[in-house]
Amino acid sequence: xxxxxxxxxxxxxxxxxxxxxxxxxxxxxxxxxxxxxxxxxxxxxxxxxxxxxxxxxxxxxxxxxxxxxxxxxxxxxxxxxxxxxxxxxxxxxxxxxxxx
Amino acid sequence: xxxxxxxxxxxxxxxxxxxxxxxxxxxxxxxxxxxxxxxxxxxxxxxxxxxxxxxxxxxxxxxxxxxxxxxxxxxxxxxxxxxxxxxxxxxxxxxxxxxxxxxxxxxxxxxxxxxxxxxxxxxxxxxxxxxxxxxxxxxxxxxxxxxxxxxxxxxxxxxxxxxxxxxxxxxxxxxxxxxxxxxxxxxxxxxxxxxxxxxxxxxxxxxxxxxxxxxxxxxxxxxxxxxxxxxxxxxxxxxxxxxxxxx
Numbered sequence: 031x032x033x034x035x036x037x038x039x040x041x042x043x044x045x046x047x048x049x050x051x052x053x054x055x056x057x058x059x060x061x062x063x064x065x066x067x068x069x070x071x072x073x074x075x076x077x078x079x080x081x082x083x084x085x086x087x088x089x090x091x092x093x094x095x096x097x098x099x100x101x102x103x104x105x106x107x108x109x110x111x112x113x114x115x116x117x118x119x120x121x122x123x124x125x126x127x128x129x130x
Numbered sequence: 131x132x133x134x135x136x137x138x139x140x141x142x143x144x145x146x147x148x149x150x151x152x153x154x155x156x157x158x159x160x161x162x163x164x165x166x167x168x169x170x171x172x173x174x175x176x177x178x179x180x181x182x183x184x185x186x187x188x189x190x191x192x193x194x195x196x197x198x199x200x201x202x203x204x205x206x207x208x209x210x211x212x213x214x215x216x217x218x219x220x221x222x223x224x225x226x227x228x229x230x231x232x233x234x235x236x237x238x239x240x241x242x243x244x245x246x247x248x249x250x251x252x253x254x255x256x257x258x259x260x261x262x263x264x265x266x267x268x269x270x271x272x273x274x275x276x277x278x279x280x281x282x283x284x285x286x287x288x289x290x291x292x293x294x295x296x297x298x299x300x301x302x303x304x305x306x307x308x309x310x311x312x313x314x315x316x317x318x319x320x321x322x323x324x325x326x327x328x329x330x331x332x333x334x335x336x337x338x339x340x341x342x343x344x345x346x347x348x349x350x351x352x353x354x355x356x357x358x359x360x361x362x363x364x365x366x367x368x369x370x371x372x373x374x375x376x377x
Contacts, residue, residue, distance in 0.1 A: 062291055
């Protein structure tokens with residue numbers, strides 16, 4: 031998985047591309063350091079993601095827990111294809127805000 | 131003729147292995163052969179459902195992408211502990227469908243399910259929606275077989291980024307150890323006009339179903355696979371998972 035980060039005020043946006051799976055734990059740890067631990071509001075733009083697995087969703091949950099503990103908010107933006115389907119099957123919208 | 135006909139002739143071929151090795155192995159296994167998987171002989175008639183088993187080595191994503199393009203191509207990864215497909219593996223290919231035998235190292239590092247589904251989708255009628263469900267379920271089953279099966283790493287420690295880091299440190303350590311890395315993940319595919327079925331088999335210590343069911347989140351492990359497949363059966367103490375999908 032590849033990603034870009036932009037921070038504007040207290041909003042951090044992570045634009046993700048490719049496949050986000052269990053093997054991306056190192057990448058996610060970097061995202062935690064760069065964004066999740068700093069921004070009050072965090073947006074994961076997943077429109078460029080082709081595939082996400084259960085470990086990928088687990089890492090979104092951890093990011094959401096971390097930012098919520100700090101009084102912030104996290105959302106996933108523009109899910110498509112397999113990613114959108116995965117979020118629907120798992121009722122992920124009950125746990126994390128999804129912006130279409 | 132259907133794609134899953136029984137009794138088809140099975141050829142042995144290779145990708146990334148020497149011609150001599152393919153020829154010698156074919157002779158020992160009493161199979162016809164051609165050396166290079168990517169250049170089949172004229173007598174290999176794809177329309178008539180002749181089948182191939184590709185011997186592969188030093189496997190990476192591009193290798194699996196290449197061999198998956200061939201019609202009815204199964205593959206067997208040669209490892210330092212194991213250099214030939216078993217009679218059971220060849221029998222499955224002859225009678226049932228495709229079979230894929232890979233080391234844990236490959237199942238851990240390469241998007242195996244993606245390549246298998248790409249290969250099957252070239253030749254089987256499958257909607258985009260169905261293909262996505264199958265790839266995701268197969269991916270989850272293969273990763274579970276590699277990490278929780280053959281690498282014998284349990285679900286603990288995954289409730290924090292530090293825990294996840296520790297989880298993957300252990301995974302990397304074990305996948306670098308040939309005693310774990312050379313254990314096999316085997317995927318057996320079988321289909322008819324109205325269904326496709328996969329068996330995913332590992333060689334790990336297995337798990338207790340009750341333990342696994344404690345994970346209630348819908349995106350985790352077997353819960354996710356169960357919501358994607360039309361039926362899921364585990365057996366062999368957790369070493370064998372069978373998923374069936376309507377087509």
